[in-house]
Amino acid sequence: MIPDVKGNGLKMTENLRRTPLYEEHLALGARMVPFAGYEMPVQYAGIIEEHNAVRSFAGVFDVCHMAEFRVFGFGAFDFLQRVLTNDLRRISELGTAQYTLLCDEDAGIIDDLIVYHTGDLEYLIIANAANHTTDLDWLTSHAPEGVTVSGSGPTSEMSPEGTVELVDESERTAMIALQGPRALSIVQELAGTGFEVPDRFTITEAVLDTVPALVARTGYTGEDGVEILTHVSMIAGIWRSILSFPEVAPCGLGARDTLRLEMGYPLHGSDMDRGVDPISAGLGWAVGRDKGPFVGSEAIARLREEGPARRLVGLQVDAGIPRAGYPLLREGEEVGKVASGTYSPTLQTGIATAYVPASLAEPGTEFEVVIRKKTAMATVVKPPFVKDTSLSAVKA
Amino acid sequence: MYPSELMYHKEHEWVRVDGDVATIGITHFAQDQLGEVVYVDLPSDGDSVTADETFGEIESVKSVSELYAPVSGEIVEVNSALDDASETVNEDPYGEGWMIKVKMSDSSELDALMSAGDYEASLSE
Incomplete structure (x- = not known):
């Protein structure tokens, strides 16, 4: 009855990479899958x-597979303002962050990203693991006029005005997410009394149980919580410190997916891709309106004016x-x-989520969904599917 | 993990024989591989099932799997308690987590099934 399962574990294709927490997962009895x-x-x-x-309490996720890019130099702002959809002026304050999109000229979504403003001339970008190389290639080849992009690592000197450096930090950067109503009190305890938990969508430095780290109040679960970045050699120590709190559960990709979908958070590769634009995907809020031209801006403006043919909706199934x-x-x-x-x-x-004709996107609209040999009723609802969480309490 | 009084089908179902009635469920290995079961779709009383063919579906959060009948016959009882408590399949796969009872039409089909020892050995192949 389980045709793709043989023996004691899932068959792994060769050449899969492992995160610095691989041994921790095995020790915790995790079921490993290729992703x-x-x-x-x-x-x-x-x-x-x-x-x-x-x-209800807290969970910790290994998200070391995600990609981290650092963009810095005098041209960093102009470069990112031109290649990403959101308005970078919204995060002019140091330590603030935003959700944004990398689009092509036709408004196709190459990836969705979080950009943190980490320094005077510096931004940190978190990208989806599956798009790591695509994003890097796109960013490298779409530098605007007068800007040079170097993917070769940091240089000892600050670049001259008008230039920017793009460094792939993924190899040495590890990231975990601690999410849930108890997450903040745990971080507070690990960081000690001098530490102030950052505001929502901001990032700050911390020393967590002797390990220096960046702590960002962001996540993908709909609960309050943080994402923690540090050097790959030090992540296991933080992971273990967090799991020493009895209320924290180690959580896998399965729960990450059910949690994000209950909130209606889109997943790149499932809910959007190069064939979909931000307006159809319901992500117009992550596209700046008066920031000037950027890659995809003309196509997006046209879609805003004409209205998209299809829209992504949430569906509850009976x-x-x-x-x-x-x-x-x-x-x-x-x-x-x-x-x-x-x-x-x-x-x-x-x-579920689905793209339906824009005329059928109103909440309450009913469809039949074919579930193999049967059909069920699917009703359009406005996400989030789950309304009351520790995060909705913060936002209110 | 694999009670010796049961017989096992290669698609990870078990059979308990009582006269000409076979009670059928899924094995510990199957429920463990699936993870938390959230939905079991079973046929109705009076439906017939055929050995080695599907009789229903079982779903966990991540996956859907088909259920295979180890023997042929007519269904005489369905475990309707699983409709509201599908997690019973994980908690008690050989007891309360049973799925259907079948009045066997050809008990010689039992000869094709595996013993507990053979089934367990097949899992590590």
Whole structure:
């Protein structure tokens, strides 16, 4: 009954990379799966148990596979303002961060990113692991006139005015996410009394149980919490310190996916890709309106004016579990396919996202979703699917 | 993990024989590989099943798997308690987590099934 499983573990394709926490995962009994070129934990105790731990207490995730790029120099602002969609002036204050998109000239979404303003002339970008090389190539080849991009590592001298350096920090940078209503008190305890927890969407320095780190109040679960960055050689120490708190559960990619989908957070590669623009994806809020020209700005302006043909919507399903690719029907005609779908441990129903014709995107609109041999009712709802979390309390 | 009084199908179902009635469920290995079961789709009383063919589906958060009938016959009882408590399949796969009872039409099909020892050995191949 499990055709792709043989023996005692999932078969791994060769040449998968391991994060600096690989041995920790094995010791914790994780089930490892291939993901974006890495061998990653999909679950430890179980997806639902881990999911519920994050919603009620705290969970910690290995996100070392994600890519980190550092952009610095006198031209850093102009370069990023020109190649990313969001308005970088919104994070002019040091330590602030924003969600943004890397788009092509046709407004296709190459990746979604978080940009942290980490220094006077410096920005830190966190990118999806699967897009690591694509992003780097795109950024390198799309430097505007008068700007040179070097991917070769930091130089000893500050570059002359008008230049910028782009450094891939991924090899030496490790990242974990600590998420849940108890996350902040745990960070506070690890960082000691002098430490002030950063505001939402800001980043600060900290020493966590003797380990120097960057602590950002960001995440992908809908709970309050932090993402912690440090050198790869030191991440295991922080990981263990966090897990020494009895209320913290190690969490895998399985729970990461159910948590993010309950919030309606899009996943690049599932909910959007190069064939989709920010307006159709409901990400217009991450595109600056009066920042001047940037890559994709003309196409996005046109889409804003004309309105997109399709929109990404949230769907709640009355029976069964919708999964990616399942058809959506309206009066017997296929009008779309499920983009992301899962079982919601919080709601205990199936939830999904899908691109549907813009005229059918209103909340309350009903579809039939074909779940293999059966059909179920799918109703458009405005995400988040789960409304009350520790993060919604912060935002309110 | 693999009770010796049961017989096992290669697709990870078990059979408990009582006269001409076979009770069928999934093995410890299967429930462990699936993870937390969130949905079990079973046929109805009176439906017939055929050995080595699918009779239902089982879903965890991440995956869907088909259930294979180890023997042929007519379904005489379905474990409807799993509709509201699918996690029972994980908690008690050989007891309360059973799925269907089948009145066997050809008990010689049992000869094709594995013993606990053979099944366990097949898992490490």
